[in-house]
Amino acid sequence: MAEVKLVHVAKAYENGPRVIRDATITVQDREFLVLVGPSGCGKSTLLRMIAGLEDITDGDLLIDGKRMNDVPPKDRDIAMVFQNYALYPHMTVYENMAFGLKLAGLPKDDIRQRVSRAAHLLEIDALLNRKPKDMSGGQRQRVAIGRAIVRNPKVFLFDEPLSNLDAKLRVQTRIELQKLHRELNATIIYVTHDQVEAMTLGDRIVVLRDGDVVQQDTPINLYNQPATQFVAGFIGTPPMNFVPGRLSETGPLHFTSKGGQVQIDLSNSQPEARLQAHRGKPITFGIRAEHLSEQPPAARSVHEQALAVEAVENMGNETLVYCPIDTGQLIARLPAGYATTFGQPIRLFWNLDKAHFFDAQTGQAI
Amino acid sequence: MKKQIPYWLVSPYLLYFAVFVAFPVAFSVVLTFHSWNIISPMTFVGLDNYRRLFSDRLFWQAIYNTLRFLLVHIPLQIVVALALAEFLNQKIRGQAFFRGAFFLPVIVSGVVVTILWQQLLGFNAGILNRGLTALSLPRVAWLEEPGIAMYAIALMATWKNVGLYVILFLVGLQTVPVQYYEAADMEGATAWQKFRYITLPMINPTIFMVVVLSTIGGFSLFIEPYIMTEGGPLNSTLSAVMYIYKQAFQYYHMGYSATLGFFFALLILGVVAIQKRYVEQEN
Numbered sequence: 001m002a003e004v005k006l007v008h009v010a011k012a013y014e015n016g017p018r019v020i021r022d023a024t025i026t027v028q029d030r031e032f033l034v035l036v037g038p039s040g041c042g043k044s045t046l047l048r049m050i051a052g053l054e055d056i057t058d059g060d061l062l063i064d065g066k067r068m069n070d071v072p073p074k075d076r077d078i079a080m081v082f083q084n085y086a087l088y089p090h091m092t093v094y095e096n097m098a099f100g101l102k103l104a105g106l107p108k109d110d111i112r113q114r115v116s117r118a119a120h121l122l123e124i125d126a127l128l129n130r131k132p133k134d135m136s137g138g139q140r141q142r143v144a145i146g147r148a149i150v151r152n153p154k155v156f157l158f159d160e161p162l163s164n165l166d167a168k169l170r171v172q173t174r175i176e177l178q179k180l181h182r183e184l185n186a187t188i189i190y191v192t193h194d195q196v197e198a199m200t201l202g203d204r205i206v207v208l209r210d211g212d213v214v215q216q217d218t219p220i221n222l223y224n225q226p227a228t229q230f231v232a233g234f235i236g237t238p239p240m241n242f243v244p245g246r247l248s249e250t251g252p253l254h255f256t257s258k259g260g261q262v263q264i265d266l267s268n269s270q271p272e273a274r275l276q277a278h279r280g281k282p283i284t285f286g287i288r289a290e291h292l293s294e295q296p297p298a299a300r301s302v303h304e305q306a307l308a309v310e311a312v313e314n315m316g317n318e319t320l321v322y323c324p325i326d327t328g329q330l331i332a333r334l335p336a337g338y339a340t341t342f343g344q345p346i347r348l349f350w351n352l353d354k355a356h357f358f359d360a361q362t363g364q365a366i
Numbered sequence: 367m368k369k370q371i372p373y374w375l376v377s378p379y380l381l382y383f384a385v386f387v388a389f390p391v392a393f394s395v396v397l398t399f400h401s402w403n404i405i406s407p408m409t410f411v412g413l414d415n416y417r418r419l420f421s422d423r424l425f426w427q428a429i430y431n432t433l434r435f436l437l438v439h440i441p442l443q444i445v446v447a448l449a450l451a452e453f454l455n456q457k458i459r460g461q462a463f464f465r466g467a468f469f470l471p472v473i474v475s476g477v478v479v480t481i482l483w484q485q486l487l488g489f490n491a492g493i494l495n496r497g498l499t500a501l502s503l504p505r506v507a508w509l510e511e512p513g514i515a516m517y518a519i520a521l522m523a524t525w526k527n528v529g530l531y532v533i534l535f536l537v538g539l540q541t542v543p544v545q546y547y548e549a550a551d552m553e554g555a556t557a558w559q560k561f562r563y564i565t566l567p568m569i570n571p572t573i574f575m576v577v578v579l580s581t582i583g584g585f586s587l588f589i590e591p592y593i594m595t596e597g598g599p600l601n602s603t604l605s606a607v608m609y610i611y612k613q614a615f616q617y618y619h620m621g622y623s624a625t626l627g628f629f630f631a632l633l634i635l636g637v638v639a640i641q642k643r644y645v646e647q648e649n
């Protein structure tokens with residue numbers, strides 16, 4: 001059992017502004033929770049407060065209901081894997097993994113057993129006598145995870161553990177981390193700035209921005225129901241298309257893009273009721289690439305428009321088509337093998353049932 | 367023409383090197399085979415100077431004195447310098463002041479420091495003995511007792527030079543990435559365990575540098591005993607360099623003095639080589 005709870009937690013570094021303003025997050029027992037957000041938003045700070053490496057300025061940290069704010073790191077039953085691994089360079093892999101156990105005064109046999117079990121699990125048995133400098137990045141990373149595992153902690157903290165690996169190794173390690181999570185049966189709190197990592201690993205994701213928790217939910221809910229324009233743009237590849245514009249003040253409900261190129265009739269559409277309160281106000285229209293198609297979708301309301309084509313990316317399994325519009329660009333995700341003649345416009349059907357609307361001032365979803 | 371330019375460019379240094387390094391070294395090697403009192407012409411004596419060296423009890427006593435000095439000076443220097451560096455590496459108030467204060471004796475003239483310490487170590491009115499008296503302890507004959515004088519000088523030399531080594535250790539400590547300490551914090555290491563298992567191994571190169579520098583510096587011990595004790599009592603603080611100096615400039619045995627100096631340089635080289643060997647094995 002290990003449930004980690006942050007209640008109205010805030011953090012200000014010495015004489016600085018608050019870099020975490022008010023975070024309330026519950027990490028359930030054995031959950032894989034991912035903290036994601038752009039660089040500098042406070043992810044590491046939050047993780048280090050849980051670890052006990054930073055003081056908590058305000059609010060409470062509870063582990064299994066016990067307040068941990070003033071408990072030293074070693075007594076929190078937490079292990080952390082650092083971004084650059086922080087393996088002791090003068091110790092072998094075995095010594096690195098055994099260090100904490102030795103300090104804790106475990107019997108030698110016990111230490112040997114635990115280290116070899118972890119080494120076996122991570123397939124680093126053959127490396128036990130090597131020094132960190134004689135290993136690849138991927139191997140070091142395994143050792144760093146091994147050092148965390150041997151202590152058998154209740155909670156694992158990972159701070160961008162894949163960021164020093166090349167793209168291929170990152171994909172492979174992602175899968176192994178999932179496997180590891182099942183095998184360890186432990187609570188994991190994982191920090192990354194990479195939304196793909198967050199989507200693929202997290203049972204639940206917490207999106208951070210400038211020290212604020214913007215949304216926390218399952219990956220699929222974040223994708224389908226982003227609470228703000230920031231989340232909508234951050235989660236998903238390619239990012240959601242945004243068209244800034246305005247709703248009609250009177251008459252049938254109508255959206256007009258800033259330059260007037262996009263005119264969408266919203267009367268009798270599914271979101272109509274929600275949007276009434278925003279008549280006459282600036283809003284941002286959002287639609288994902290897969291909701292723009294060549295064939296009319298089976299949907300209650302559809303918008304149809306011909307657009308010029310600027311670029312085509314053939315990915316093999318799909319084709320991304322880039323269309324310039326007055327307020328920027330639209331990306332459509334079309335089936336594989338779509339061929340276009342440049343200079344020829346493309347007719348796209350917009351599935352308005354799947355469209356998103358954001359208050360242009362606050363960025364909140366409507 | 368073009369080919370000559372580099373030679374012209376290095377010629378000032380070559381000239382300096384020739385006059386102040388190469389020539390004196392070569393000349394002193396030549397001197398070791400001669401007897402010379404500066405005034406009369408040199409006379410060739412073959413290996414006489416070397417023979418004399420090996421049976422010169424006072425020279426060996428001076429070497430022994432110097433080693434006794436080093437035995438106290440080097441460990442004391444390292445321990446005190448490292449402790450002060452650790453202290454200054456914390457976030458403390460007045461950090462800049464302390465860093466300056468510990469370095470001050472390094473730049474003050476050795477003569478001044480020595481005279482100052484002569485006062486501190488005085489038998490009757492010295493501050494150290496007054497302190498002992500105040501604690502109802504017997505006074506110590508710091509500079510008058512043959513068994514103690516050299517160690518009192520080692521204490522003073524450490525005080526004078528420690529600032530330099532504090533700076534070296536500070537630089538060493540600051541190169542240890544903070545992550546290692548954080549990782550150790552997570553694993554429950556105490557302050558001592560972090561020092562023992564992380565700091566010490568990681569500043570090993572600095573420790574070696576300090577050992578070598580203070581060995582070389584310690585071997586050249588001269589000003590302190592020369593001013594404070596003139597080598598006494600009973601030649602117990604006569605250092606090797608001081609003896610070489612006396613042979614040259616009190617007795618004008620230039621050839622013999624050069625021989626001693628030459629031999630002494632080889633000795634230092636040997637000691638440092640052994641130290642290096644030892645440290646390389648550690649890694």
Ligand SMILES: Nc1ncnc2c1ncn2[C@@H]1O[C@H](COP(=O)(O)OP(=O)(O)O)[C@@H](O)[C@H]1O
Pocket residue numbers: 013014016019037038039040041042043044045046
């Ligand atoms: N030790 C520190 N002292 C002062 N400010 C810090 C310190 N560490 C991080 N910050 C600031 O806190 C903010 C959040 O940093 P961090 O938690 O490292 O972000 P992230 O891990 O999301 O990239 C940044 O603005 C950063 O400059």
Ligand SMILES: [Mg+2]
Pocket residue numbers: 043044045160
């Ligand atoms: Mg970070």
